[in-house]
Amino acid sequence: MTSPPSQLRLGTLHVRSLSTKLGAVLSLMRAHGLHTLCLQETCIPLDSLPAVHHAASQVKCSFFPGAQACNSRGTPYAGVAFLTRWPAKPVAIPNWPMAEGRVAALRVFRPRARPLLTVGVYLHASDATSAATLLDTVLPWAASLGEDFCVMGDFNLSKSHWPTSSLLASGQVYDADTVIGDPSSLPGTRRNAKGHLTGSVLDYMLHSPSVHVRARGQERAVADHDLVYYSLPMLGLPARLTWPPRPRLTSHPPPADAWTSAWPRFRLTFEAALDSGDLNAAWAALSACLAEVVCDRKPAIAPDQARGPRARPCEPHLKAPTYQSILERRLRRLGRRALEFATDVGNQPLFQALLRSVMDLGQVFPELHSLPWGTPEAAHSVFQLAETQAALDKDTRLQHWRATTGEDFAKLCQWVRSTLHVDAARTVWKELWAPTALPEPEGFDRLRQLVGVTTEFPLPTVTGASLFARFKATLKRSTGLDGWGAAAFVSAGLGSCEALALFWAACLQHGGLPAIWMQIRVALLPKADGGLRPISVASAAYRACMTCLLRECRPWFMSWADEELVGGVPGRDMSLSHDSLFSSLLDARSRHRAFVGAKQDVKKCFDTVQWDLALQAWTWLGAPARLVTLLRAFYAGQSRWLAVQGHFAAEPITPTRGILQGCPASVGLLNSLMLLWVRHLRAAAPTISRSVFLDDRALWGTGHRAATDLCTALQAAAEVDKALALSTHPDKLASWATRAPARRVLESEPVLCGPVVSSFKLLGITYRLATCSGAIDAASISEVVTRRCRRIAIAARTLLMRRHLLRSLVISLIAWIGPWAKVSAKTCSGWARSVEAAVGRTVSSRSRLLLWSAWAQPRLNPQFALAFAAIRHELRRVGSGPQPRPNCHACPSLEASLSVFAWSILPSPSGVWSTPFGQFRPGFLSAAVAQRLAEDSWTRQQWANDPKTDGPLDAQQHVCLAYHHKAVLQFMPGCERRVLHAAAFDARMLQRKAIPFDACACGVEVPTRTHVTFDCSADPWTGAQRSTAERRLLLPLVTGLAAPAWSLPEVTEDLLLGLSEARILDGALLVATDGSALQCPKQRDLLWFQHAGWGIAVTASCGFHGVVPGLDRSSAAAERYALLVLAFAAHALQAPVCVYTDNEALVTSFKSQVPPRDFAAYWCLVKQLLPANSSIHWVPAHERHPEWTVSTPGTTEAEIRALNHRADLSAGAATDPAKPAFAAARLSCQEASSWAAAVVKRQVCRTTSWHEAVMERMKALEIAP
Known part of the structure; x- marks a missing residue:
């Protein structure tokens, strides 16, 4: 008996007519040991099929022709067929449209395994949409049969094109070319006329996740496409070590009382385990109850019992003709x-x-x-x-x-970024995390004196409500190896989180964790510099519990986090480093002083930190002792499992150092060590400024002794690094100086100071000392922008998804540098062209106004993104409180950014910003409203610059884009696309191209698109004519009302007298506030027709109201303004207030120690004005939440609800006079939108024939030799 071969070889070959090349094809099969070969563009005449069958049988091959296609003259074209010398059976293909001669399928039998479904495709070469649509039909059909499958052939689509991009990103199919490592390194599979590979990979294989590919080969063949073949294991499939599957949740949420009904059966076991300190048994009980409540069926392996990866389970029945459940x-x-x-x-x-x-x-x-x-x-x-x-x-x-397999935004982001896969990394990371001998910290104990005397922070309590809120906020985060993600706890309800809170309290009490929580999955992600960053995924329950606990410890963190620490500290970011550094650089230049500095980067910082040292530093700083004990147990008992695409290493790594970048406490642990570094340098070199963003450090100073002081600081830094057992990266060490004497001092210490440079890169920004400006590496960023835009254009199917991907992967890449870096107009234009091509098909003679307001949106324009980033940064800087940070100037790009939107800043001390629509004050305006202001200002600028308009708009005029925003989301033919770009072809184009056309019916010899739409007397337009610019752009304008001028509240005597009637509760005036706004969220153009009013109720029958000034006239702004008015009144009376409001966000912000960044100045003013013992509480609006109870003793629910009702009526009274104007504005917007729809439809009808004539001429030119 002949034993089967060890591997099965499948190949794909584009032949361009098989009849004349059959001998060469069979020779290729024999030469490369192919068992099955998929052929495309066979073009076999019907009378030649018997001859092909006979020739194949002569060499012991079987020929399966598949469906052959013939045109109307009977000439064969396309065609997919199989040649095989292995047992196989053809599979009937459904009768799909456009699939004739394009798809064939074969069931290839395998010993001791289910047959392999092999699908051959030859997709349309000249129509990418048809090719993608057909592939989007074939792949789901193959997956629905349940068999292992592979789809191979000539796709005529790159792998970046949808639907392949979404499928590869989702992991439902794999790319067989990954067997070589990086598929992007392939030279291509198609050759040009000279026989050189073009770089286009069009011939490949996609396969189901259960199919293994061992090798890939490629050889020159009989046509312009190479032969591509893959080797699959025939026997002894390799073991794929995977973690036991996580529990599958029910498709429908369980009943609200499901946990309450199930938990009593597990409670006694759970409580007994907690009392005895058996955390594993307690977690097992909680996990078992979760499984019963949220799972359709009990997991085969309980999540708490998983201790390591396992080989995948057994194969299905092998003898059945089809896959059977x-x-x-x-x-x-x-x-x-x-x-x-x-x-x-x-x-x-x-x-x-x-x-x-x-x-x-x-x-x-x-x-x-x-x-x-x-x-x-x-x-x-x-x-x-x-x-x-x-x-x-x-x-x-x-x-x-x-x-x-839909268009998943997160997965498509990973696909567009082309995340690098690491095949073998366990040995490398074991040497890093578990070295034979740990570096000895030299003098760490001496750093204790830098901390001083501290008291232990009391251990906070984590509640079930806070855990439930955390799980709801992290529903899409990764699940740990215990199998339970945030969705399971949210589905189970608040009761499960309350049980988890009890379990977490027991963990803190006993100083330990369940064993499964210390099993960590580690993914390695590529860094920009070519290295790898390990991202750990711990248990979702552990992450939620630790995050909630650390949030309650925020006052402790803020008590010791010095201002030099700007990374991982609430309310701080790396912009503080750039602001300080640029301000010092500009001051030094203006005072003609030397500017000296250096930068360092800790080598493998998170991976080399010794957690014992960090936890010791936490103890010195006063961390809760039980928290420190728990973290020590968590790190000491860890097992780190490296996983790639769901496949795990056979053995874990037991680390002796390295803190997890996915652990909520890791940043705090690292900052505690960096605090010691900062304080040591402050004592050694007090004249040197410092800034630390996690593992990135910057030191600088000014003056004639700055270079000497910098060397002293660097020497002190080297000493403290030895004490912390850390080392700096030698390739990322650099120093600089703007004066020659200072440079000579630095050059004399090359080991300490590194190379002396004239420009340096810090946290993504390149500093140019000669010009005192920031810069970027435009060439490298442009390459990334262009590549990502090209992939987004073909990877995303819908315009909405393309916009989303562009904002997250392209605009975010360049916008953050806006405050500090100067980007040339040429570079910005190049980026804009790439974004435009990614949004959709480029239209010649297009209107830039319509392109960037309707199709691409202003925020996708690189110039807009850079300018608004600078403005947003400055708004947050000056609106951060009563006074901005000392010694910090406005960002270098602010002045140029303001001119982009025609904005200005009024002279100090007012600090009010002026826009074309009115004025506002930083710190009192949300980022969303500021962005909308910028977008409308940008649109006005584009209108003024568009050659089809008559110049700038009036102050009260606004562009109505409601119809265009909806229309661009629909699929449309080329003619309508040009109309919506205000670039429809008309007789002038036909005249230039010498294409015959008829004169207009009214006698105009060369009619324009505007003429046939509005001005033709033979078919007159009966609607509104509007202005010339509106008719040329088909874009209507509407007139809005001017916004009330911004001002702080002026408290009236009536309000002060009215407050005297309020009930006094524990020494505070009991009042209610509310806000009201006339707004229509679905009609975006109505933003500038909103009217908002505030209301204050002092009794159930007495209230006061007023109009909200400024540019933000939303209901949320009205709520804030009502509280501000009350704060001024309470300050005037020096009487504390007890406020009830139905805006829960207002209550949360008031109680928070770190206010929202957009409203930092607002909250600082409110808290400064409100007398001591003032408080704010929440009450449901409009009789909602009947279960609600008051939070202040001495009052009743009915009394508070009556106060809230009166405040609501008062706020509504402020907007009542504006209702007629608002109704008229709504009607005006609806009429403008209807006008736009009608004129677009009319112009499409009038210009379709011209568009088709131009298209035919262009096709004729393409076909002509």
Whole structure:
């Protein structure tokens, strides 16, 4: 008996007519040992098929022609076929449109395994949309059959094109070319006329996750496409170590009382385990209750019992002609027994087996109990049930495919970034995390004196409500190896989080964690400099509990986090480093002083930190002792499992150092060590400024002694690094000086100071000392922008997804540098062209106004993004409180950025900003409203600069884009696309291209698109004419009302007298505030027609109201302004107030120690004005939440609700006079939108014939030799 080969070789080859090349193709098969070869563009005439079959059989091959296509003249074209010398069977393909001669399928048999479904495709070469649509039909069909499958052939699409991009990103199919490492390194599979590879990879194979590919080969072949083949293991499939699957949650949320009903059965075990300190048993009980509540069926392996990866489970039934689920297989076995029993009714053992199967399957199929067993009809009914189950299973697999392979934003982001995969990294990371001997910290104990005397911070309590809120906020975060993600706890409800809070308290009490929580999955992600960053994924429950606990410890963190620490500290970011550094640089230049500095980067910082040292520093700083003990147990008992695409290393790494970048406490631990570094340098060199962003450090100073002081500081830094057992990266060490004497001092210490440079890069910004400006590496960024834009253009199918990807992957890449770096107009234009190409097909003669306001949106324009980033940074800097940080100037790009939007800043001390729509004050305006202001200002600038307009708009005029925003989201033909770009072809274009055309029916010889739409007397336009610019752009304008001028509240005597009537509760005036706004969120153009009013209720029958000034006239702004008015009044009376409001965000912000960044100045003013003992509480609006209870003793729910109702009525009274104007504005917007829809439709009808004539001429020019 001949043993089967060890590998199965599958190949794909584009042949361009098989009849004349069959001999060469068969020779290629023999030469490369191919078992099955998929052929494309076979073009076999019907009368040649017998000859091809005969020639193949002569060399012991089978030929499966698939569906061949012929045109109207009977000439064959396209065609997909298989040549195989291995047992195989053709598979019928559904009758799909556009699939004739494009798709064929073969079932290739494998020993001791299910057959491999091999699908061959030859997609459309000249129509990418048709090719992608057909592939989007073929792949779900292949997946619905349940078999291992591969799809191979000539795709005529790159792998970055949808739907392949989404499928590869979701992990539902794999790219066989990854077997070589990086598929982007392939030279291509298609050759040009000179025989050189073009770089285009069009011939490849996609396969299901369960298919293994061992090798790839490529050889020059008989046509302009190379032969590409893959080797698959035939026997002894390699073990794929995976973690046991996490529990599958129910498709529908469980009942609200599900946890309450199930938990009593587990509570006694849970509480007993907590009392005895058996945390593993307690977690097992909680986990078992979770499984019962949120899972359809009990997990095969309990999540708490998983201790390591395992090989994938057994294969399905091998002899069945098609893939069968367990239910289908059992039904078919029952049918066979029923058929046998019908011919042998007296067979008692058979009857007993039949009875057991009926009793078992009858729970799922009750109709089995009523069948006439012992007759052929019963067997026939069972087989019908099996067929129905097979169809149901197929539909289920198809629905699962569709549910998991859509355009997922996060996964597409990873795909566009081309994340690097690491095949073997365990040895490298083991040497880093678990070295043979740890570096000895030299003098760490001496650093204790830098901290001083501290007291232990009391350990906070974590509540179930805070855990539930945290889980809701992290629903899309990764799940740890324990299997339970945030979705499980949210689905189970608040009760599960309360049990988890009890469990967490026991963990803190006993100083330990369950074993499964210390099993850590580690993914390695590429860094920009080519290195790898390990991202750890701990248990979702641990992350939530630790995050909630550390948030309660925020006052402790802020008590010791010196201002030099700008990374990982609430309210701080790296912009503080840049602001300080640029301010010092500009001051030194203005005073003609030397500017000296250096930068350092800690080498493998997170991976080399010794957690014992960091925890010791926490103890010195007064951390809760139980928290420190818990973290020490967490790190000491860890096992880190490296995983790549779900496949795990066989053994974990037991670390002796290295803090996890996915642990909520890791940044705090690192900052505690950096605090010691900062304080040591402050004592050694007090004249040197410092800034530390986690592992990035900057030191600088000014003056004639700055260079000497810097060397002293660097020497002190080297000493403290030895004490912390850290080392700096030698390649990232650099120093600088603006004066020659200072440079000579630095050059004399090359080991300490590193190379002396004239420009340096810090936290992404390149500082140019000669010009005192920031710069970027435009060439490298432009390359990344261009590549990402190209991939987004073909990876995302819809305009909404392309916009989303562009904002996250392209605009975010360049916008953050806006405050400090200067980008040339040429570079910005290049980036804008790339973004425009990614948004959609480029249209010649397009209107820039319509392109960047309707299609691409202003925020996607690089110039807009850079300018608004600078403005937003400055708004936050000056609006951060009563006074901005000392010694910090405005960012270098602010003046140029303001001119982009025609904004200005009024002279100090007012600090008010002026826009074309009115004025506002930083710190009192949300970032969302500021961005909308910038977008509308940008649109006004684009209108003024557009050659089709008559110049700038009036102050009260606004562009109505409601119709265009909806229209661009729909699929449209080329003519309508040009109309919406205000670039439709007309007779002038035909005249220039010498294309014959007829004069207009009214007699105009060369009619324009505007003429046939509005001015033709033979077919007159009966609607509103509007202005010339509106007709040329098909874009209407609307007139709005001027915003009330911004001002701080002026408290009236009536309000002060009214407050004297308020009830006094514990020494405070009991009042309620509310806000009201007339707004229509669905009509975006109505933003500038909003009217807002504030209301204050002092009793259930007495209230006061007023109009909200400024540019933000939303209901949220009205709520804030009402509180501000009350704060001024309370300050005037020097009487504390007890305020009830139905705005929960207002209550949260008031109680928070770190106010929202956009409203920092507002909250600073409110808290400064409100007298001591003032408080704010929440009350549900409009009688909602009947279960709500008051939070202040001495009051009733009815009293507070009555106060809230009066405040609501008062706020509404402020907006009542504006309702007629608001209704008129709504009607005006609706009329403008209807006008735009009508004129666009009319122009499309009038210009379609011209558009088709131009397209035909362009196609003729392309075809001509």
